[in-house]
Amino acid sequence: MAGAADGGLVAAVEALFAASESSVVTAVRLAKSAPASAWNLSVRRNRVTSKPRVLAVTAKRSPATQRFKVNLHVIKQSNAGLQVSKTYKLKHLVKIEALPGDAAALSFFLRFDNAKPGIPVPQWTARTPDDRNLLVVTLLRLCRENGLKLPVVVGLDVVEMALWAQAHAAPLPAGAPELGPPMVAGVGVAVGGGAEGGAAALVGVGPAEALVSAEEEAGMAALLGSYTLGIGQAEAFSERLRRELAALEAANVHAILESEPLVDAVLAALDEAAGRADDMDETLAVFNTKLRHMREDIEAIELRNNRLEQQAENNGALLAELAALLARLRVPPEFSSLLLGGPFEEPCMAQNMEAARWLTQARAALEPPALPAQYAGMQAVREKRAELERLRSTWVRRATDFLRTYLAAIADPLLANRAAFSQRGALKRPDHSELRYRCRAYAPLLQHLKELDPACLPPLRQAYCHSLNSLLRREARAFAEELRASSKLVRTTNSWLENLAGAANGTGGPALSPAGEAYTTMLRTFVPLIVDESNFFAGFMCFDVEAPSRTRSDSLNIDLSDDETDAPAAPDGKTVVVARGVAEQAALAAGQGALVAGLSEDFVGLVDWACRLDAVQAITLDGITEAWLASHGTADHGSPAIAQLLADCADRIRASWAKFIEEVTHQIERYDKGLKQAGVLPYIPRFALLAGRMEQLVQGGARDAVDGAYERLVGTMFAVLHRIAAADPKHAPILLLENYAAFQNSTFDLANSVPALAVFYQQASDAYEQACADYVHAAIAYQFGKLFQFGERIKALDVRPEEVPFSPGFSKADLRKLLKSTLAGVEKQLGGMYKRMAKHLTADDLLPSLWDKAKEEFLAQYEDLEALLAQCYPSEQLSPSSPEMRELFRTV
Template sequence: MAASSADDAELRRACAAAIGGAGSRQDIVLAIRVAKGRGILEKLGGRVAKPRVLALTAAQNSSKGQRPKAFLHVLKYSSGGVVEPAKLYKLKHLAKVEVISNDPTGCTFILGFDNLRSQSVAPPQWTMRNIDDRNRLLLCILNMCREMLGRLPKFVGIDIVEMALWAKENTPAVINQVNTQDGPAASVMTQRDLKVTVEKDLVSQAEEEDMEALLGTYVMGVGEAEAFSERLKRELLALEAANVHALLESEPVIKEVLRGLEAASVCVDDMDEWLRIFNVKLRHMREDIESIESRNNQLEMQSVNNKALIDELDKLLERLRIPSEFAASLTGGSFDEARMLKNVEACEWLAGAICSLEVPNLDPCYAHMRAVKEKRAELEKLKKTFVRRASEFLRNYFSSLVDFMISDKSYFSQRGQLKRPDHADLRYKCRTYARLLQHLKSLDKNCLGPLRKAYCHSLNLLLRREAREFANELRASTKASRNPTFWLEASTGSSQTANSTDTSTVSEAYSKMLTIFIPLLVDESSFFAHFMCFEVPAFVPPGAPTNGTKSESDGNDANDDDLSLMDFDGNNVKSSNNSGELGTLNEALQDLLDGIQEDFYAVVDWAYKIDPLRCISMHGITERYLSGQKADAAGFVRKLLDDLESKISMQFGKFVDEACHQIEKNERNIRQMGVLSYIPRFATLATRMEQYIQGQSRELIDQAYTKLVSTMFATLEKIAQSDPKYADIVLLENYAAFQNSLYDLANVVPMLAKFYHQASEAYEQACTRHINIIIYMQFERLFQFARKIEDLMYTITPEEIPFQLGLSKMDLRKVLKSSLSGIDKSINAMYRKLQKNLTSDELLPSLWDKCKKEFLEKYESFVQLVAKVYPNESIPSVTEMRQILASL
C-alpha cells in the first residue's frame, strides 16, 4: 500500500497542537489530509480544491460510567502553512455517509450531520488521494460510532463487504479509543480487528463455517441443480414426518401440562378478585389524599394571592396619590419665570399620571375599578384647570409683549434712519414658556389652536407696523429721477430716450426690502412652527444663512434645545413630517403674516412709477430669492414671493402694452415715408432692457420682445399698405433700419436674432418686388415678348413659334429695336427711378447692384429663348449688356 498521510507523525503532532490550543484535552485517533471541493469534477472544471485535514478525536467525559465523546475536526492551513482549526463536528450527529456517484474514482464522499442549522445548503464534499485513504477513514469512523456511540450511520454508495475484504488485505495499525474504568486510553488495533467488526454486522463466524460445511458436502455442477433440489425436498418431508411423530408420542405429557394450567387459572382468578378489592380500596384512599392535597393547595394559593394582591394594591395606591406640591402648582401656582421649572415638573407628573392610568400601562382588570375611575376624573379636572389657567396667561403675555414693543417708537424706522427689525428679545422671552407649550400640547392638543391664533394676531400687528415704517422710510430716503414711460411715441424727441437717468437706486431699495424682511419672515415662520409645537422639519438648517444673508436670530436658532420636547425618560422627542400638521401650519402662517404683502406691493408700484424698466431688475431679484426658498413649510414666504413676481410681471406687461399702443398710434398718422420713429427707439429700449436683465431668466424679456416686435412689424405692414405705390419702399427702408439698429444685440440675444432674420427675409422680398417693378417699367415689351414665348413652349415646338401671330421674326426685330435702341437712356432712367423714392441714400448702392443683377438674369433668359426659337437672329449678347451696365 502507498504511503498515507494518516501515518504522518508530524501531521498528527501539528493537529494535536492545534486542537490542544483550543483548551480541551483530546486524543487523536486518526489524522489524514483531504481536499474540500468536488474531487475530480473540480479538476475538470479548472478550479483548485482547498486542502484540509480531517482529525478524529476521542474525549472521555468527566463523569465515570459514561461513554467517551467522539469528534471530527476540520483543520485548514493558514497563510504561513500552519494548521489551525476551522470547524468541529460531533460524531453523534453523523447521520449519513454517502460516496458521490458522479466521481468515477470513488474518492469523493459527503458526511451528513443532522444538526446543521441550514439544511438547504449542501454539505461539503471531501476528496481523498486514493481508495485506500478513503476506506481507512470511513472504517475508523464506522468503528468509533459502533464502540463509542452504540449506533452506525447510514452508508450510501459503499459496499461494506468490499470494505471488509479490503480490511482483510490491508492491516496497518489504527489508533482506537478504549473505554476503561480509569478513563479513555489509546490502543492499537489492526485492520483484521476492523474486518471482524464489520463482518459481525453481516454474518457471524460460526454461521459462515456452517454454510461452508454444508456447501462442501455437495459437489454441484451446472447439470445437478435439479437433482440437488429434489434431494432437499425429500429431506424436508422426512423431517416434517419425524416432527409429527414426536408430537403424537408426547400426548400424555401435554395432558398433564393442561391440568396444571387449569389449576393455575383458578388461582389466577382468585388473585384477580383480591386485586379488584384492593384496587377499590386504594382508589378511595387516593381520592381522599387528592381531596386533602387540593384543599391544602387552595389555601396555599390563596395565601400567595392575598400577598400579591396587597402588593398590587400598594402600587396602585401609589399611582393614585397626588403629591401636594404638584397639586398646588396645577391649581393655583404662579406662571412667573422663577416658577416655570416647578410648573414644568408638575406638567410632566400630571401627563405621566394620566398615562399610567390608561391601558396598556395599567392592567385592564383595574381599568373599571371605582377608585381608578374617580382618580382619573380628578386628574382630568386638574388637567383642564391647569390648561385653562396657562392658556389665559399665555394669551395675555403675548399681547402685552407686542403692545410694549409697538408703543416704543425706537423699535421702528424713523425719518432719516432705517431700522432693521430685531426680535431677539421677543423670542428670548417667548422661549421661557416653550417647554410649557410642549407640555400643554401633550395634555390637550385642542388648547393650542386659540394660543396660536392669539400669537399670530399679536405678532401680525408688530410685523405689519415694522414693514410699513420700513417701506415708507425706504422710499423717502431713495432719490431717483422719474424716467419717461412714452419710450416709443412718435412725437417724442430722440434726446429724451437717449439721456435716460440712472434709476439703479430703485432696484437697490427693493432688494434691501427683500434682504431685510424675507429672512425675517422665514425665521419668524420657523420660530413659530417650533415654538407652537408643529411636528414639521426645520425650514432652515441650523446655522445656515438665508439667501446669502445672516439670519435675523443671530444665534437664537429656531432649533434651540429649549424648544425640544423631552419624554419622561429625558430623551428628545423627534418630530415627524405630518402633512396634516403642515397644512395647519400654513393656515396659521397666513394669519401670522397676512397683510405684510401690501407694503411690498407699494414698493413695487413706487419703483414702476419711477422707471418701468426696473421691473426687469426687480423680477430677477425676486426670482433669486424664490429659488432659495425650498422649505415646504415656509408656504406663506413662497406665496409672497410668487405674488411679488406676478405683480412685477403684470406691471411690466402693462408697460409693454402701453408701448405697443404707442406703436399702433403711428398707423393713424398721415402718409409716412422713410424710417418710422419707433424703429430706432426700439433698439435703444432693447439695449437698456438688456442692461437690466443681469443674468436672470430671459422669459420675461423674451415675451416683451415678441409682443413689441410683432406689433412693430404688423403696424409697419399696415402703414405700407395704406399707399400701395410706395409700399415696398417703406418696407425695405424700415426693415433695413431695424437690422442696422439691432445688429449688435442680435449677435448676443437669441430672440432678437430670430426677429433680425425675419426682418432680413422681409427686406429681401420687398427689394425683389420693387426692383421688378422698375425693370418692367423700362423693358415691358421685351420681357412680355419673352413671356409669350415661354407660355407657347409648353404646347408647341420652338420651330413652330415664329409662325404664330405676333411672334414672327419681324415682330422680334421690332421689339428689339424699340427696347434696346437707346439702352443707355433706359438704364439711366431705371437708376433715377430707383433713386427718386428712396429717403436713405445708404441703401441706393446695394439696391442698384441688386437691380443690375436681376436685369442681367432676366436678359440672359431672353437671349437663351431667342437662341432656341430664332437661331439665325442676332441680338446683343449677355457679355455686351454686362459691359454696358458696368460703364454706366
C-alpha cells in the same frame, strides 16, 4: 458427520476475521431472545421474540505467555453481510445455566462476572442438541486447556454431553501419533503458526477432561475400574448406571417413608407457622390501614400548610402592590394647591412646570399599560382618575386664559418702541430677539398644555399670530417707506420710445435700478425673517414637525448691494420645518398664513412703485421673484403662506409688465404718418434699444415673459409696417426694404443669442429679399419695360421661332423700331436708373447691394432676351450685346 460445525458458516466467519490475527475455533447458529421472568414464565415464553444470531469462538496466541486468548463473538446478519455486534472474553464466563422448565434443554444462559447490574442476560436457544453440545463442550475444553476457571454448568446433563463428545470425536488418520484426547468433530482448530508459532498444533476437546474435575475424574476412574467394559459397551454401561440411579432413588423414597413421624411433626410445625403467618398478616393489614389514614392526615396537614404559606406570600405581595398603588394615587398637597390656584408669572414657572410634569406622569401612571388592567375598575382608581381630571381641566383652563392674554400683548412693547422700526436714514432689519426671549420663557408651559389638552392650542396660536402679524406689518410698512425715501430715483417718461438709448449702451450684466434694488432689499430682508418666524412659530406652538431640510437661497443669481442699507444679505440656507400628518400640515399652514396676512400689500405697493418709475425693470423683478419663489415657495422648502406672498408679488409684476407691453403696442398701432414722410419708421430702431435693455435685465423665469413681449411687439410692428405700405403700393417696396433692413441691422447681435428674436430676424430677412425683388423689378420696368415685355409677348405666341417674324406686330421692322426707342442712349438710361434708386433710398448703405441686385436681374433678363431674339430673328443682332451691356454697368 452429525453435530459437526457447519462448514459454510465457519468459512463465512473466518472470512469475517480474515483481517485480524484471531483464528476461528467454531461457529454455531442460535436464536437470541429476552429472558423470561420466573413469575410468569409460561406466559412470557409465548411472547418471546427471537432474533437469529451466530456465536463464534476465536482464539489468539499471546506472545508473552504462549497461551490462547479466547473470545466469544455475537454475530448478526446485516445488509452488508455478517457483522460482530458484541464480544465477550471467555475468562469472564462463570456460569452456563439451562432454562428451567425446558425439557429439551435447548435454551440456556451464559453468565459473565463483568456484566453490568440490572441488564438482563440474553437467552440463547440452539436449533438442535448437537449445536448446544458443540458450543458447551468447546467452551469447557478451552477454559481447561488455557488455565481458566471452569464455569458452573446448571441444568445440563454432563454425562449426556460426555457421551456426545465421545461419539463425535474425530478419528485420527492411520499411523498418526496420539496427540491427546479424542477430538470432537468440527471442534478442532489449527492455532499458531507463522513466524512466531512454528508448526501447527491441533487442539482436541475430549469428554472426560471437559466435563469433570480432577476428583470427579478419579472417582469416575475407580467406578470404571470395577467394571470390565469392552469396545462399544458404553450404552450397556449407561443403562446399568440408570438402573443403579433408580435403585438409589427408590432407597431414598423408602427412607423418607420410614421417617413419617418426623414428617408429621414437620407438618404440624408448618401448620402452626402458617397460622402465625395469618395472624401476622391480619395485624399487618390493621397497621397498614392505620398508616394509610396517618398518611392521608399528614397530606391534608401539608396541604393546609402549603395553602397558608401561599396565602401569606400573596398577602405580602398584595400589601406591597397596594402600597405602590397608594403611592400612585397620592396627590402632593403643594402640587394640588399650585394646580388649582398658583400664579403663572415668570418667577413661578419652574414650580408650575414641575407640577404639570407630575400631573402628566400621574395621569399616565393610571392608564394602561403603566397600570395593570385589573386595577382599572377599582373604585379608588376611578375616583383618583376623576380627581386628576379635575386638576387637569382647572389648570389647563387657567393656563390657557393666562397665555391668551399674554400672547395677545406680547408684541406691544415693540410696537410702542418707535426706535425699533426703520426711520429716515436708518434702514435696518427688524430685531425680534427680545420677543423670542419672552416667548421661550413660556415654551415649556405650551408643551405641557399640548400633552394635557391639545384642543387648547388653536386659540393660543391665533392670539400669537394676530399679535406678531401686527408687528410684522408695522415693520414692513416702515421698511418699505424708508426704502422709497432713501432710493435716488429718476422717473422715466411715459413714452417707451424715449430714455432707452443710454440704458441700452451698457455691455455688462443685468443692472438693477434703484427701485429694483429697493424691491430686492425688501425680499432678502423680510422673506428670511418670515421664514424664521414661521419656524419659530412651529416650534414654539408645539407642532409635530419633521426634521428640517435646507434650502439654497444662494442659488438666487441676484446681484444685491448693501451700499445704502444695513439690511443683511440673503442667507446661504434657511431651515424650514414641515409638519407631519395632514391635520398638522393644515394647522401649520393656517397659522403661517395668519402670520403674513396683509404683508402682501406692502410688497405689492413696492412693486407698483418700482414699475411706475421704470416699467422695463419689471423683467428683473419678475426674475428675482421667481428665484425666491423657487427657493422658499415650494412644498419641500417653504410654506404656503410665503409662496402666496411671493406669488402675489409675481402676479403684480407680470400685470405691470403686461400693461407696459399693451401701452407700447398701442403706441405702435397709433403711428399714422404718411408714406412719403415715413422712411425708416421710428419704432424699428427704438425696438432694438428696448430689446437690448430687456436682454440686459432678463434672468430666470422672466425669459418666457420677454419672449412673449417680443412676439407681441414685433408682430405689431410688422403689421403696422404693412398697413402703411398698403396705403401706397407704388412706394411700398422701398418702404418695406428700408424698414426690414433697419430691423435686421439693429437686431443682428441680439438675434445671434436670443432664439425668439432669431425667428423674427429670419422673417424680416425673407421680407427684405421680397421687397428688394419687387423694387428692382419695378425699377427695370420703369426704364426698359417695353423691351422685356416684347420678349414676354414672343414667349406667349404659340408658333415656331422661325414663324415669329411673320406674326402681326412681331416683324423685323417692329423689332428695329423697338430696339431703337429703348436702347438708344442706354448709358444715360442706366445712369438715370441708378440716380432714381439713390433718390428713393434714405439709407446710402443700402444702395450698393440694391444696385447689385438690379444689375444681376437686368443682365439675366437681357441675356434671355438676346437668346430669344437669336432664335426668332437670326439676321438681327441685339446691340449692345450682353457682354457689352455688362461693361456698360461697370461704368455707371
